[in-house]
Amino acid sequence: MTTSPSHNLSQSSDVVIVGGGLAGLFCALKLAPRPVTVISAAPLGEGASSAWAQGGIAAAVADGDSAESHAADTIAVGGGIVDEEVALGLAREAGARIHDLLQYGVPFDRDLEGRLAVGREAAHSARRIVHVQGDRAGKAIIAALIEAVRRTPSIHVIEGYVAEALLTEGDAVTGLQLRKAGDAVAAPVIVPARAIVLATGGIGHLYAVTTNPAEASGSGLAIAARAGAVIADPEFVQFHPTAIMAGRDPAPLATEALRGEGATLINGKGERFMLARDPLAELAPRDIVARGVFDEIAAGRGAFLDATQALGAKFAARFPTVYASCIAAGLDPATQPIPIAPAAHYHMGGIAVDHHGRTSLKGLWAGGEVSSTGAHGANRLASNSLLEAVVYAARIADDINGNPLAAAGRPRDGMISRNSTMPPLREANLRAMMSSHVGVVRDGDDLAEAIRTFTVIEQTTGNIALRNMATTALIVAASAWSRCESRGAHYRSDYPAEDPAQRHRTVTTLDEARNIAAMVADTAPRKRTSTGA
Numbered sequence: 039m040t041t042s043p044s045h046n047l048s049q050s051s052d053v054v055i056v057g058g059g060l061a062g063l064f065c066a067l068k069l070a071p072r073p074v075t076v077i078s079a080a081p082l083g084e085g086a087s088s089a090w091a092q093g094g095i096a097a098a099v100a101d102g103d104s105a106e107s108h109a110a111d112t113i114a115v116g117g118g119i120v121d122e123e124v125a126l127g128l129a130r131e132a133g134a135r136i137h138d139l140l141q142y143g144v145p146f147d148r149d150l151e152g153r154l155a156v157g158r159e160a161a162h163s164a165r166r167i168v169h170v171q172g173d174r175a176g177k178a179i180i181a182a183l184i185e186a187v188r189r190t191p192s193i194h195v196i197e198g199y200v201a202e203a204l205l206t207e208g209d210a211v212t213g214l215q216l217r218k219a220g221d222a223v224a225a226p227v228i229v230p231a232r233a234i235v236l237a238t239g240g241i242g243h244l245y246a247v248t249t250n251p252a253e254a255s256g257s258g259l260a261i262a263a264r265a266g267a268v269i270a271d272p273e274f275v276q277f278h279p280t281a282i283m284a285g286r287d288p289a290p291l292a293t294e295a296l297r298g299e300g301a302t303l304i305n306g307k308g309e310r311f312m313l314a315r316d317p318l319a320e321l322a323p324r325d326i327v328a329r330g331v332f333d334e335i336a337a338g339r340g341a342f343l344d345a346t347q348a349l350g351a352k353f354a355a356r357f358p359t360v361y362a363s364c365i366a367a368g369l370d371p372a373t374q375p376i377p378i379a380p381a382a383h384y385h386m387g388g389i390a391v392d393h394h395g396r397t398s399l400k401g402l403w404a405g406g407e408v409s410s411t412g413a414h415g416a417n418r419l420a421s422n423s424l425l426e427a428v429v430y431a432a433r434i435a436d437d438i439n440g441n442p443l444a445a446a447g448r449p450r451d452g453m454i455s456r457n458s459t460m461p462p463l464r465e466a467n468l469r470a471m472m473s474s475h476v477g478v479v480r481d482g483d484d485l486a487e488a489i490r491t492f493t494v495i496e497q498t499t500g501n502i503a504l505r506n507m508a509t510t511a512l513i514v515a516a517s518a519w520s521r522c523e524s525r526g527a528h529y530r531s532d533y534p535a536e537d538p539a540q541r542h543r544t545v546t547t548l549d550e551a552r553n554i555a556a557m558v559a560d561t562a563p564r565k566r567t568s569t570g571a
Contacts (some may be wrong), residue, residue, distance in 0.1 A: 050192065051075045053216060053438060054229060056201045057237030059086030060176075061406030062428040063183040065268040066236055067142065068435035071192045077229075079200045079219045079253050082184045087239050087250045087407065088176050088424060091377070093159055094141075094169030095179075095428075097132035101154045103164045105129035112422060114160045115323040116415025117270075117526030118541045124393065126411045127424070129431050135428040136168060136409065143182040146170055154506035159300045160321040167421050173293045173359045174194075176424070196384060199239070202502045204265040204529050208271065210400035218348035222501060233401055234436050236262060236389065240290070240407035241275070244511050245382035249281055249291045256505070256510030258408040262389045263513060263548040268398040270410035271387035271544050272510075276418050276527045277478050279303075279327040280343050280380030282360075284367030289381045292343050292360050294420050296320060299356070300348030303331065305339040325417045325495070325527040328380040332478045335379055336403040342375035381477050384423055384571065387514070387525065390545060395434035403438070405430040413544065416526020427546035465504055468495060468511060476515050481532045484559040485519040493555040509548065511561040517544050519558065 051073040051554040055062045058078030066074045069339075098108040108129035112122045117283035132145075136154070145166050147155040160166040170178035187193050201216035205228070213230040226231035238258030242250025247386045280296070280303075281289035297303075297320040303312050315330050324379055331341040345353055354361045363370040388410040395403045406427040413426050417461065471491055492515060521544065523537035524530050 039297075047570065052232040053235070054231040054233070055235040055237055055507075056214065057086075057196070057235075057239060057408070058082045058195070059237060059239055059406060059427075060179060060183070060424060061431045062237035063180070063187050064138075064233070064428050064454065065191060065237065065405060065431035065435050066193045067183065067186055068432050069118065069192075069438065070190050072439065072538050073192050073194070075194045075196060075229075076187070077199055077201060077214075078195065078197050079214065080251075081197050082187070082195060082250070086180060087242065088180060088256050093173070094157065094167040094175035094422045095132070095295050095424045096159075096162065096166055096419065097136050097168050097425065098135055098164070098166050099136060099154050099168065099277050099364075100128060100164065100166060101165050101315050104441040105132070108132070108166060109165060110480035111161060111163050112419045113415075115417050115419050115526075117417050118415070118536070119543050120415035121412030121523070121543075126369065127393070128413055128425055131432075132425055133374050134519070135425065135432065138432070139182070139428065140177060142186045144170065144179050145182075147172075157295055157305070159294045160297065160327070161198045161318070161323045161419055164383070165468040167295065168296070171358065173295060173357045174509050177359075179424070199504070201236075201261060202226070202506065204234070205267050205400070206399065208558075209266070211402045217502070222503070228544075231401075233403070233441075235395075235434055235438075236397075236402065236405045238408045240385040240388075241510055241514065242382040242385070242506055244469060244472045244514075246287075246289050246469040247281065247379060248382040249278055250288055250382065252288075255507050257426045257501070257506045258404070259388055259513070260506035260509035262397065262399070262404065262408075264403065265402075266547070267402065267546075269387065269513055270388040270390035271416075271517075272385075272514045272546065273528050273544060274386035274414075275382060275476075275514065276528060277328040278383035278387060279324060279380050279541050280376075280378045281383075282363055282367065283377040283379050284363065284369075288366075288368075289379075290360070290363035290549075291381075291383075292363075292376055292378060293323075293357065295362065296343065296345055296349070296357060299345075300315060301343055301345035301346070302391075303327070304342050304344050306342070307339060310381065311339075311341075320321060323417055324420070325529070328478055328527075329529060331378060332380050341378050343378050344375040345371055346373055346375065368550055382473075382477075384418055386410065386416065386418055387544070389439060392439040393428070393433070395430045403434045405434050416528060428519045453473070457555040465507065468504070468507055472511055472514075476511070476518055478529065479517055480530050482519060482522070483514040485515050486561055489519060489558050493552070493559070509539075512555065513546065513548060513551045516554040517546055518527055518538075520554060
């Protein structure tokens, strides 16, 4: 059920879930009939990256496929740092979670014999992507879960509020500080809670070019980090290689499934440039394809996704979402190549969690993209994100139901943040610097400059939303500066090779990021030419 904004937030359930995307809604349903309050910055169905997912959910449900094969593919693309036990656990639980989604009403595509239809995506060794109407999986899944949530009386949904701080006593969380979305001068609202689940999504909106909604701005990671939570693998940001360049923010996505069906990547000369870069060509892991597209654009040749031969007149029926985005931009993908560029798409890093979704703070769990489970390593396998979200949402619900929750303490007055009168710095500047300095290709000088800039923003802005963005940006940039090698989605042009000594996950905190910022504070910035090189 939905509760109006006039609902007394201070009387929320003992379990509060922050986030109205796949992980948050699935967890709330799994906790039923236990009373749960879901806090969502945007109306349900809006502002969640999972609603925009086109490919589907990876699950070894077809004949001849296996969880072990799925896990092996996950490990193979993860840059040597995937937690193999986590990857196998995800793959083995996939079938049960698909069954749950079917029970909630998700209309997954089926073949002529009534079995789940499966497609293939990059770096998968088998067809195992369970989808809806070709490219509408995310939208259909979220729609079904919203309907299930609306008819579940134990779930209270409060829309239009943003979580901007966690309240703690010692190493335990005691509640949340909320503020009405879009109203920086509104009084903060304090919500005591005995268990908090962060399902706030990723960090894509920290970048100028992204496929993620504005709500995916790293706020959940920031508030957890400022409360002292351990963060893992923040430097690993996946850039989707085929965002449609149509002048929109966020950029529409041309799903990887198009390449799975035979669409090719060409430059402005009509050359298939991926053939020379990887034996898998268009179906190489995303980091390799993203750099290939990036290099063609940087060289002035441009990059395009060409489905005119593979799909042609069948495009509209097979991929209606992509087709509609192209038509809105004045392109006919049935007859014209689609202009593309890499875009920030998914964060492999996040709040470090264990196999139950527990963070390093008592009473705080995290699920979905805001968390880092170890399943993705340095480079996520396509369509594993939705799978991870539902698997860990179910585990979190089981863990909360099996844990006696300590009574929440009342937050101390000193923990309530207040806006200062200092004029805010511009969000656009932060996003531009993330794209140019902490993007597809990185180097030490650019990263150091970004660290200095984000530190200033974090320390001086009076805008809490911007401060949260700067906190997460600082953590990502500092970890990228510290990893002096290239691994998976993290590519350093000054350290282009993998370093076996760095074959490990990153474990860090906000204090460690600030220590790195202090180290680079006095280093001289690199002199740039008039072209910015």
